[in-house]
Amino acid sequence: MNDVDLAVRLLRATPTHERRDEAQLRRWAEIALAFGDELAEAAEDEDVPVVERDGGVTDGELLLAEYRKGTVTVYRDSVARMTKMATRRGWPVSADALRKAAVAHELAHHRIDVRELNRRLGHTAARLDRFRVRGHVAGADEIAAHRFAHRRSGIGVSPLLLSTALSQGD
Numbered sequence: 001m002n003d004v005d006l007a008v009r010l011l012r013a014t015p016t017h018e019r020r021d022e023a024q025l026r027r028w029a030e031i032a033l034a035f036g037d038e039l040a041e042a043a044e045d046e047d048v049p050v051v052e053r054d055g056g057v058t059d060g061e062l063l064l065a066e067y068r069k070g071t072v073t074v075y076r077d078s079v080a081r082m083t084k085m086a087t088r089r090g091w092p093v094s095a096d097a098l099r100k101a102a103v104a105h106e107l108a109h110h111r112i113d114v115r116e117l118n119r120r121l122g123h124t125a126a127r128l129d130r131f132r133v134r135g136h137v138a139g140a141d142e143i144a145a146h147r148f149a150h151r152r153s154g155i156g157v158s159p160l161l162l163s164t165a166l167s168q169g170d
Helices: 003-012 022-042 076-089 095-111 114-121 140-153 159-167
Strands: 050-053 065-068 071-075 124-128 131-134
Touching: 003 022, 003 140, 003 159, 022 095, 022 114, 022 140, 065 095, 071 076, 071 095, 076 095, 076 159, 095 140, 095 159, 114 140, 140 159
Parallel strands: 050 071
Antiparallel strands: 065 071, 124 131
């Protein structure tokens, strides 16, 4: 399964998209992935403070990292859980690579121009006579951030694949 297929699955699992046409979801997935590629190629490395702590694993939720107030927090317990999952599946993912991807993912969310992404996606939320209201495609920014993280971190397995495996309860 490639990143387009995984991105379509992510979009399909989003409540606003469950009844959308497969071709539409595939177009949006391709656009979001290409947007992440462009962002990764254009972005300069940013020296952002990174702190590590536990507390990312709670009941029914795993938070790998978060960006707040100019600092990325990486959750060691979540990195350990994701690393174990990857090892069980035979995927070449080290804790360091996962940490680097998590930081890159958070930086991507900080850098993504959601208005530009929505323009490219071309989703119409409503029409008013000859005017249209551009809509937001829920999940597209997450797909772009996953692709950015993959490209910038060099992690051996797609972050979309890791997220999919995690969502399946692994």
